[in-house]
Amino acid sequence: MALMQCHFYSEVLGMNTTMHVILPQQTATQIGVDTKQSNGLHQTLYLLHGLSDDDSIWLRRTSIERYASAYGIAVVMPNAHRSYYTDMAEGSAYFKHISEELPNLARSFFPLSAAREDNFVAGLSMGGYGAMKIALSKPESYAAAASLSGALDMANLQDRMNESAQANTEFRRVFGDHVTDTENDLMWLLKQCEQKDGPKPKLFQCCGTEDFLYEDNLRFRSAAEQTRLDFTYIEGPGEHEWGYWDARIQDVLKWLPL
Template sequence: MAFIDCHFYSDSLGVSASMYVILPQVAQSQIGLASSVYGGKHPTLYLLHGLSDDHTIWMRRTSIERYASELGIAVVMPAVNRSFYADMASGPKYWTFISEELPALARSFFPLAEERELNFAAGLSMGGYGAMKLALTHPDRFAAAASLSGAVDISHRATNFPDDFKLIFEDVSRIKGSGSDLFHLADQLAAYQGVAPQLYQCCGTEDFLYEDNVRFRDYCRELKLNLTYEEEPGQHEWGYWDHKIQNVLKWLPLPSRS
């Protein structure tokens, strides 16, 4: 894999932004790393960080480069600060950045595929919320999304982060039923006439977000969405996420597996 520490200017944020990118590379003599390249532009996973992290965290806490190498997929890991992947009421437009500007810029910099069936999103905690929000809002752009210990019910969790949520949403009572509410977005996906993205959700049974995840799981099942759900003993920590991201990569509906 090639590893790029990419810094660039963002029009939607009005400041310089950062992302880590790993790109597939077939090497004949590299020891200890299996590699593969898809024929054409690279299938791409947008891998999102949590509330207290940044774009470096997946590379620092897991072996994502090694896991992705044998699949021949690119992984894009952007920084969005404590934004909850929203256009903030008192701050930058991070939703516009992550959903519109970032994919276009990344494809202009690197040979990344544009086709829906070659684009995926995943993330942990706040990033699990962001990944689901991407796929539920834009089912025409993403073939699959995965949430690891995701903050999937942010209207319920608003009181946990009052300072952040006031800056992001101004009035938290407006979250429910809005484009920031995954339950509302799930309703919209259930009525979607096109091919719906596949969804993956996992959460440790000792995680403080476990009950939120059970509620969202049950809601998706009521709507008959294409959801794969996994739970097992686990907390809100990197040992769990390092294990589960490997499951996500095995689950991804890559064309080579169809």
């Protein structure tokens, strides 16, 4: 696999930003790594970070480069800061940047497929929310989405934010005064996506039973199971930590329709 960090100017954000990219290499002789050769335009996983991290974190905390090499898939890891992958009420349009501008830029730099069936999105915590939001909002562009310990019930999280003035201020800068029944509400997006004509994304959700977001994940699972969407859920012992996510991202790669 080839690994690189890209610095580029985002017209949507109006500033310079970064992404890390893993690309399949045309070789099967890397020592100690199972490599699947990939020719032509690559299938791509957009892999999203959590609230406290950046575009380098998946590389620093997991073996995603080694795991991806076995599938011959490209992995694009963008930097979204603390945006919740949202067009912020008081800030930049990160949802538009990550879901539209970034894929187009990445495809202009690298041989990545633009076909819907070749594009997937996954993430942990805040990134799990972003992954589901992107795929449910743009099912015509993404074939599958996976959430690992995702912050999937933003309406409930908004209520909990009232306990901390600082957290509540940050949350309102991102989402405004309310989330329920808006494009930032995943429960609402599930219904909207189900009712749309056209293709639907496959959804994968996992969460550790000791995770502080476990109850939020159960509420999303219940809502997803009430739809006709192709939905997979797994749970087991685990907290909100990298040992759990390193294991589960391997499950995600196995599950993806590659």
